[in-house]
Amino acid sequence: MCRRQNCRKRAVLEHPNRGGIRVCKFSPNSLFLVSGSDDETLCVWDVLSWRLLRNLKGHEAFVVTCAFSPDSQWMASGSNSGEIHIWDMSLNFGNCLVKEEVHDLGVAACDFSILYGYDGEPYENGKYLMATCGQDNLVKLWNVLCNGVLSITFTNRYVLSGHTAPVLSCCFSPHGKLLASGSFDKTVRLWNPLNGTAVKIFEGHTRYVTCCAFSHDAVFLASGSNDKTVKIWQIENDSQSEEAGVSSTSESFNQCPVTSTPSSTSSAPMQSISSSMPHWQKPINRWTVDEVCCWLGHIGYSNYEDNFRQNVIDGSELLSLTQESLEKSLRIMAYGIRNKIIRARDFLMEDATPGISSQADFDYTPDEYLCPISREIMQDPVIAADGYTYERAAIESWIKTAPDTESNCQNADTTSYHKLKTLESCLKRNRTANVMRKHIVKIWNSFI
Structure with a gap:
């Protein structure tokens, strides 16, 4: 933990079993910090003293996601086993009231909305709307009704289908009238959670989408991907009203000309490698050293370009590279990196038209x-x-x-x-x- 003013380390927190940490979240009232771990437990920490308040047990797999209700009274957690647990964070602190299997093969993310009903009334009297997503390619919406302090009614409200691969992230907009989800299918989808309808599909990433987040005013949506970019999508153009973000499904949804790649100034999706790098159409054994280094940079290892240049690795030499030559001649000591380069080279050899498709199996x-x-x-x-x-x-x-x-x-x-x-x-x-x-x-x- 660090202070915001000077970024100095304030505390180091560790689970009792010293498991790897998969997720951590502050409560909206800033009283608690919750962390979920590979040891199948959650830890609740006091923000003022950084003291461990409770070690929550009950999951039977890695805890990968958690979310607080808007009033900080409840906390939901999800695991690789596909279960969602809901914990009391107030009167019966640490008591688990819901254990429900919600996704085949595992839950990837969950989030609470500030709205509840079909007409979009704010949450009140223990009524909440929650979203989950997972490895079954689905996004699901749930009604969470608190019956006093001893029980919770947890029922499915909508099943949102459309993604064609596991869904890794989901989040509500700050005003609660939009829900975003990002998936292995390389798309970000926008939904109306109040009626369970699809609003818009954002396409442009070339690898799977790992996360998404709304700006505080819900004007922008950011999505991060394994293609090493963050794309910013504009939700509203001419109106700051919440209604504009829900009703418009055409021009109001445009990708902004912003990505994390410094040279990118266009909002158009990334072109295929085969069209943007014409030399990839040549047989590999005819590549020059510069072309091999260009390919090396594309697969993410530009820091080894000097090694390749010093050893004059052209296309013919690339085809003959082995684990031993990469380690001893090119001084690439990491086993994983050597293996990655060999596998990427093999995909090129298998593909008659090398390009973005040569790495499709990684997606x-x-x-x-x-x-x-x-x-x-x-x-x-x-x-x-x-x-x-x-x-x-x-x-x-x-x-x-x-x-x-x-x-x-x-x-x-x-x-x-x-x-x-x-x-x-x-x-x-x-x-x-x-x-x-x-x-x-x-x-x-x-x-x-």
């Missing part, structure tokens, strides 16, 4: 399928003593370079069956499953 790869060490799709996944899943070759290589940790991996404990079942289901549904083995090793006790 729908959830983070859970990637080895934490190599950051590549796991071919032979194993679960180590720390509870994380790794590519066998990568973790074995890492262990060999850190022998002091080997003894710690000799006594591994079995990971919960629920996690494995969730991962297996994800693999079967995901389009990248054909490159992964069906067998998941539950445990290993030693390294060969």
Whole structure:
């Protein structure tokens, strides 16, 4: 935690089980900070003293999202198992009143609205509207009705379909009359949550959308993507009224000429690589060193261009690169980066017309399928003593370079069956499953 005025570190908070932190949120009244972890728990911290108030248990998978009701009386949390829990944050502090499975294969995000009813009245008397999204390609809206302090009625209001891939983020506009969602299908969709209708589809990202957020006045919507850009979309042009953001579905929704790429000054979607880089139409073995470096920068490793230039790596040499030559000749020491370059080169070789399609198989790869060490799709996944899943070759290589940790991996404990079942289901549904083995090793006790 840091002070806003001088950005000095104020506190360091850690879960009792020292699990990785997936999400953290302040309550609207600024009294609480909640953090969700890989250890399947949430911690509630007092903002004034940074003291741990309560460790909330009940989830059976990683906690990946949480949200407070507008009055800070309730807190919702979601996990990879697909469950939403709603916790009392007032009179019966830390009491869980709702445990509901809402999305197959996992919840990705959730949010509360400041409005409730079909006519858009403000929340009151324990009536709330909540949105969730998940790995089943759906956005769902829920009525949350509090019956005193002992029970909550949690019912589905709308199921919003339209995305063609897992939905990673959703958020309400500050005035509550719009709902945005971002997905692996590379689109951001705008919905009217009061009647459950689609309003607009924003297209322009070339990789999957990871997050979205409204400006405080709801005039702009920002979306972040794995294509390394943030795009700003204008909701309202000529009116600041809330109604304009809901009723207009045409000219009022234009992409602003702003992205995180400094050279980008156009609102048009990014052109395909094959059209913007004509040399990609040439056979790879005819590429010059400059063209190889251009390709290297496109896949995100421009910092190694000097290494390639010094070793005169042209198209022919690119085709002959191996893990060993990348490490010893080009001094690329990270196993994951070497593997990424080799795989990107192989995709080029497989595609008769190299271009953006050569990386399409990366677009729908959830983070859970990637080895934490190599950051590549796991071919032979194993679960180590720390509870994380790794590519066998990568973790074995890492262990060999850190022998002091080997003894710690000799006594591994079995990971919960629920996690494995969730991962297996994800693999079967995901389009990248054909490159992964069906067998998941539950445990290993030693390294060969």
